[in-house]
Amino acid sequence: MTFPSKATHQQTRAHNAALVLRALYDFGPISRADVARLSGLTRTTVGDVVGVLIDDGLAREIGRGPSTGGKAPILLELIDGARHVIALDLGEFVFRAALMDLRGQVQRTIERPVTGVSGDEAVDVVHELIDELATGSRETLLGIGVGTPGIVDAATGTIRSAVNLNWQDLPLADILRARHGVPVQVANDSRAAALAIELFSGRRSTNLVAVKVGRGIGAGVLLGGELFHGDGFGAGEIGHVVVDDDGAECRCGRFGCLETVASSRAILLRTTEAANEQPDSPLGRRLAASGELTLDDVQVALDAGDETTRRIVVAAGRFLGRMLAGVIGVLDVERIVLHGSVAELGDVWLDAVRDEAHRRALRLLAGDVVIERAAPIGDLVLLGASAVVLTAELGLSVGR
Ligand SMILES: [Zn+2]
CATH class of the missing domain: 1.10.10.10 (Winged helix-like DNA-binding domain superfamily/Winged helix DNA-binding domain)
Known part of the structure; x- marks a missing residue:
């Protein structure tokens, strides 16, 4: 102690x-x-x-x-342009980097496809992106912020485990600091996004849970205005809690995780199954034409009132709502913000999430909590990665 x-x-x-x-x-x-x-x-x-x-x-x-x-x-x-931050979003298919001012206004964005890239090769891509953006802005560079999937020791900037990138105990912050000579912050992408919502959406909450629902599912938890990391830096890792005992195998190796029933992968798997069973349905014809369904196809089918698609999307939303009821019970936060590709699906999905969360949480608590979609303020992981730097270097989360 x-x-x-x-x-x-x-x-x-x-x-x-x-x-x-x-x-x-x-x-x-x-x-x-x-x-x-x-x-x-x-x-x-x-x-x-x-x-x-x-x-x-x-x-x-x-x-x-x-x-x-x-x-x-x-x-x-x-002076908003007095300092700059280089922010990176290490996404599953693309690494993106942006040069931003103190308000998160993007000056320049670049990206590299990284399908099949991992290990040291992936670290090299990070260096390249930073080198390109830092050219001409070294004097005003306040720091570098990285939003990455995986479990991150936020205190040291070490990535304990990022499965897709094949990174284990990688001291990324130290590596970047040594090479580029400025302060570096590394954060889990869902946590970074939560901080972005807090700092840039124009509305401050003392307590907030921001849930990213895309190919993966993860949450960032802000308590008393500060990111809560948990004792093992895994706070908010709700995507790999088992919610379906008879569920499908998850990419983490277990069966029936929330990701297997509520992520974009899960929705696309179910709608593809349905399309194969009903080749004459709108989704069936779409699948035949393109060979693969996307969330845009799902959106079109939803908007057209396709009942099968609606049922699949509602089921996915309900599984998430069930998890959120647990979150509400533990934390009693006033606000839960949803973002990511699945959250773009619209009110059919959002209503299912809200309904299930409110139905299952203690009425006294659930009645007060607002569950909403994130405001469209830009790329949340990039903004969040810059927010982590602003917080660490300028203390912008201090003194609320
Ligand atoms: Zn899992």
């Missing part, structure tokens, strides 16, 4: 700087007096911190605001 000791002078300064930055980030343009009021710091401390931020090129004065009686106050704002 570690015992909290008195903060060092340096820690206090970093904490104060983070409080001021947070006020500028969330409420700028803003006066020094209002920063002091919001942060609880003295005006002298705010003045000192602001001076350093202006010297560092992170903030600037933009003239006087409206007077509230006395002399009109000078307003301050954060």
Whole structure:
């Protein structure tokens, strides 16, 4: 057990700087007096911190605001383009990288297909993407953020296990830091997305669960405004909880995991089976024409009112809702946000998720929880990877 000791002078300064930055980030343009009021710091401390931020090129004065009686106050704002972050989303088929400013505005995006790429070769692709984006922006580079599938030790940036990439105990943050010379944060992709929803959707929640429902299923849990990682960095790994005792084999090797009944893979497997059984149905004809169904085909069939497709999508949604009822029971969070390719399927799916979660959770708790789709604010994993860097380097999650 570690015992909290008195903060060092340096820690206090970093904490104060983070409080001021947070006020500028969330409420700028803003006066020094209002920063002091919001942060609880003295005006002298705010003045000192602001001076350093202006010297560092992170903030600037933009003239006087409206007077509230006395002399009109000078307003301050954060300079969004003062620093940049390189964010990466190590997706299953494509690695994507973006150069972003402090607001998550994308300056440039590049990508590489990685089907069949794993191990050291996959690390080389990460280096290449960073090299390409860092050219010309090294001086303003605040850090690199990586969103990756798998179990990630977020404290050290070590990937304990990412099955598809064949990475075991890979110290990715150390490797990238050594090569590129800037701070590096590595986070599980679902956790990164949760942070993005929190930081960039314009609506802060103290407690939030964000569930990514695509080929895989995973959740990010924010408690008290901070990402909760769990003792083994696996908090939110709901995709591999067994929910169907007679279920199909999962890619993790077990049978009947949530992913085998509620992921896009599961939905496409079921609809393909149905299409094979009913070759004259809309999906049957679609399958015959293209050889493979996609979620877009499922969407078209849903919109056309195809009953078989509706039943398959509802069943998938209900399995997820059942899991969410458990999440609500344990955490009593006020908000659950759903994102990923399956969440795009629309209200048929969302209604099934909500209905099942509300039906199974304790009425008192379930009545209050909002289950909704994520706002379309951009690529959540990329935004999240940058959010992890902003949080670590500028303390933007401090002081809520
Ligand atoms: Zn599994």
